[in-house]
Amino acid sequence: MNGYKNGYPCQTIKYEDVQNTVKYLRNRTTIRPVLAIICGSGLGGLANTLEDQEAFAYKDIPNFLVSTVPGHAGRLVFGRLGGKEVVCMQGRFHCYEGYPVARITLSVRVMIELGAKMLIVTNASGGLNSDYKVGDLMVMKDHINLPGLTGINPLIGSTDDRFGPRFVPLSDAYNKKYRDLAKEIAQELGMDYLKEGIYVFQSGPCFETVTECCLFRMLGADVTGMSSVPEVIVARQMGVDVLGISLVTNKCIRTYDAVEVANHEEVLETGRMRAKDMERFVAKIAERVEFKG
Ligand SMILES: O=P(O)(O)O[C@H]1O[C@H](CO)[C@@H](O)[C@H]1O
Numbered sequence: 065m066n067g068y069k070n071g072y073p074c075q076t077i078k079y080e081d082v083q084n085t086v087k088y089l090r091n092r093t094t095i096r097p098v099l100a101i102i103c104g105s106g107l108g109g110l111a112n113t114l115e116d117q118e119a120f121a122y123k124d125i126p127n128f129l130v131s132t133v134p135g136h137a138g139r140l141v142f143g144r145l146g147g148k149e150v151v152c153m154q155g156r157f158h159c160y161e162g163y164p165v166a167r168i169t170l171s172v173r174v175m176i177e178l179g180a181k182m183l184i185v186t187n188a189s190g191g192l193n194s195d196y197k198v199g200d201l202m203v204m205k206d207h208i209n210l211p212g213l214t215g216i217n218p219l220i221g222s223t224d225d226r227f228g229p230r231f232v233p234l235s236d237a238y239n240k241k242y243r244d245l246a247k248e249i250a251q252e253l254g255m256d257y258l259k260e261g262i263y264v265f266q267s268g269p270c271f272e273t274v275t276e277c278c279l280f281r282m283l284g285a286d287v288t289g290m291s292s293v294p295e296v297i298v299a300r301q302m303g304v305d306v307l308g309i310s311l312v313t314n315k316c317i318r319t320y321d322a323v324e325v326a327n328h329e330e331v332l333e334t335g336r337m338r339a340k341d342m343e344r345f346v347a348k349i350a351e352r353v354e355f356k357g
Contacts, residue, residue, distance in 0.1 A: 076221035077166050077173060085127045085170075086177045093118045095142035097151035098355055100172070100180035100304075101346065102295060104156070104187035105135040105328070106335020107311065110343050111154035114143025122155075127170060129163055131155040135332045140171070146351030151175050158291050159216065160269035169218045169298040173227065176302045181355045182242070183299040184307045184346060188331045189287035190271070191312040192280055193261060196287065198315060199338055200257045201345070203246045204238050204308030208264040208285055209293045216267065218294045219301060228301040237296055242307040242353065249348045255341065261286030263310055265293035271326035277316040287312060307349065311338055 095118060103110050111119075122128045122138045131138035136155025143150060153175070157168035172183065191198065209217070223230040243260065250258035264280045266272065268290030272280070280288055287310050296306050313334035314326050 077170050079224045079226045081127045082170065082173045082177055085125060085174045088126050089120070089140070089174070089178060092120070093142045095144070095149045095151070097142060097149050097175065097178055097180050099145070099148050099150040099182050099184065099350055099353070100175035101150060101152040101184045102156050102186060103152060103154050104291065104311065104335070105133070106188060106313070106332040107186050107339065107342055108135065108137050108154040109339045110186075110346055111137075111139065111141040111152040113343050113347065114141055114145050114150065114152060117141055117143040129157050129167060131157065132161050133158065134328065135335065146347045146349070148350050150350060151178060151180065156291055156295070159211065159267050159294070160290060165211070165216050165294050166218045166221060169294050172295045172298045173302065176299065176304050180304065182305050182307070182353060183295070184309065184349065185292045185295055186309045186311070186342065186346070187289050187292045188313040188335055189263060189289040189310040190314050190316040190326060191287055192277055192316050193286040196259060196312050197257070198312055198334055200259055200312045201250070201255065201338070201342070202259045202261050202263075202287055202310040202312065203243050204263050204310060205243065205260050206238060206262050207293050207296065208262065208283055210265060211267045212293065218298050228303060232297065232301045234297070234300060237300055237306060238308055239305040242305060245352060246307060246309070246349060249345065249352065253345065253348065255345065259286070263292065263308065264288045266290060272316060274317055274320050277318045281318070288316060309342075309346070311335060311342065
C-alpha cells in the first residue's frame with residue numbers, strides 16, 4: 065500500500081481505470097444517472113425501489129471491489145427514482161475490509177464520471193448525542209475525519225488534475241441548500257425524528273470504547289460510524305455536492321458498567337425498521353432536487 069507499482073504509489077487511482085469502468089457500464093445500460101446514492105448498512109432496500117432497474121454485481125464490474133459486510137448486497141443498480149435517472153450502490157466498501165482508502169472510493173469516481181451531479185450518502189451510525197434516539201435520522205452538517213487526521217485520506221498519493229484539485233476545501237462539504245431541502249421534506253412528511261449534526265468517522269471494525277465515545281462527544285460529534293467520509297471527500301474533489309443522511313441504529317455506550325454492547329445485528333435490525341421511511345424520504349429528495357445545466 066505504501067510502495068510504488070508501475071511508477072504510481074499503490075494508493076493512486078488511475079484516471080484511465082475509472083474511464084474503462086465507465087465505458088464498460090455505459091455500454092451495458094441505457095440509464096444516464098444525474099444522481100448517485102450510496103446505501104448504508106441495512107439500507108440497501110432503497111435500490112430495489114428504483115424503476116426500470118439494470119443491476120450489476122460488483123464482482124462483474126472491472127476495477128470494482130467486492131462487498132464483504134452483511135447488509136451490503138454488492139450491486140450497482142441503475143434506474144429511475146423520483147423521475148430522475150440514478151445510480152445506486154447497494155452496499156459500500158469500508159477501510160476495515162482491508163482495502164486501501166483510495167480504492168474504496170473508486171466507485172464514487174465512476175458514478176460521477178457517469179454523470180452524477182449530486183451524491184447522497186446514507187449510513188448507519190451509533191448515537192453519541194443523548195438527545196438522539198435509535199431510529200432517528202440525522203442530516204450530516206459536517207464530519208470529523210479521525211483517520212484523515214492521522215494520514216488515511218483517499219486523496220493521498222500522486223495527483224491527477226482530471227479528478228480535481230489536490231487541496232480540497234471541506235468547509236462546505238455538506239451542501240447547505242440540500243440540507244435545507246432535506247429538512248423541509250422531512251417536515252412535510254411528518255418525520256419529527258430528523259436531526260442535523262456531526263458525524264465522526266473512525267476506521268472500525270471495532271465499535272468504540274466507552275472513553276472513545278466520551279472523547280467523540282467532547283469533540284462535538286453527534287454520531288459515529290465507519291464509512292462515508294472518504295466518499296464525501298472524493299465527491300467534493302470532483303466538484304459534486306453532497307447530502308449525507310445517517311440513521312442512528314444504536315446508542316453508543318457511555319457508561320463503564322453497562323451490560324449491553326454494540327453489535328452489527330442491531331444495526332441491521334434498526335435499518336430494517338426504518339427502511340420504508342428512508343426510501344420515501346430519499347425518493348422525495350430525488351424528486352425535488354434541481355440541477356443546473
Ligand atoms: O456506514 P455503514 O456502511 O452504513 O455501516 C455501519 O455499520 C457497520 C457497523 O455495524 C459499519 O460498517 C458502520 O460504518
